Amino acid sequence: MNIGGLSSNWLLQKTIMDTSRLGNSKLSSLSSLTSSSFEQLLEQVLLQTELNQKSSGNLDISSLLMTSLGSVVPQTGAGVSQSVTLTSKTTGSDNLDAHLKGVLQNTGHLFEEAGKKYGIAPALLAAISIHETGNGTSNAARFKYNVAGMMGKNGLRSYSSIEESIFDMARNLRQNYLDKGKLTIAQIGAKYAPIGAANDPTQLNNHWVTGVQRYFDTLTTGGNFA
Structure with a gap:
């Protein structure tokens, strides 16, 4: 069955009804989404579903949808409910510096x-x-x-400094993500690191949302990386 040929409205309703099988935390997070926000998240779920279908040959779309949704939505549901937190300015540079290593060391102020x-x-x-x-x-x-x-025209961009790279990332996130309604880590990840992208042969993008969410949660609670 062609995933792209399915009705988006039917998929939306079907997935909401089936989220009860994912547990209460995910159900409450998904239920609080607006239709437009859910559709943005659904883009990532559908792409993962199509990939799962091709690799497994499974024609049970309902089962594939639930598997994909479970892999895209973080276990805590936090990735679909932090639009306010993502634009907060309350994190202190000292707290950031305590976690930053390598060339990121002491860049919390940046x-x-x-x-x-x-x-x-x-x-x-x-x-x-x-x-x-x-x-x-x-x-x-x-x-x-x-x-x-x-990325640039010739692959990974080169910068003159870490500071230039950080500010360019912030500009990109503001202009091409937040200002366009992508207000959660899951929504950002669907575009920033799309699953199945041609420039991701090792499928590292599969872990982008959960990885960024984990670090974000740690940085905002002052905990340590496990």
């Missing part, structure tokens, strides 16, 4: 400054950078000063 300029939670910027760079240890971060996986 995430604070970029967050203030573009109205984005510094913790979100830091969480994306930590996930994208293995907390400041990737070759892209060390040799190209690219801390956000930002």
Whole structure:
């Protein structure tokens, strides 16, 4: 069956009814979404469903939808309910610095400054950078000063400094994501690191939403990375 040929309204209603099988936390998070927000999240779910169908040959669309939804929506449901938190400016640079390593060490003030300029939670910027760079240890971060996986015409962009990369990431998130209604980590991830992308042969994008969410939650609670 062709996933793309299914009615989006039917999928929306079907998935909402079936979310009870995912547990109360996910059900309450999904039920609180607006129709437009849910449809943005659904884009990622449908893509994962299509990939699952191709790999398994399974024609049970209902089962595939639930499997995909379970992999896309974080266990706590936090990824679909933090639109306010993502634009908060309450994270302190000292708290960020306590978690930043490698080339990201002592850059908490830069995430604070970029967050203030573009109205984005510094913790979100830091969480994306930590996930994208293995907390400041990737070759892209060390040799190209690219801390956000930002792409150009010739592949990964090169920057003159970590500061330039952080501010460019913040600009991109504000102009191309938050200002366009992508207000949760799950919604951002569906575009920022789409599952099945041609430039992701090792399928690392499968872990983008849960990874960024985990770091964001840790940075905003002051805990330690497990």
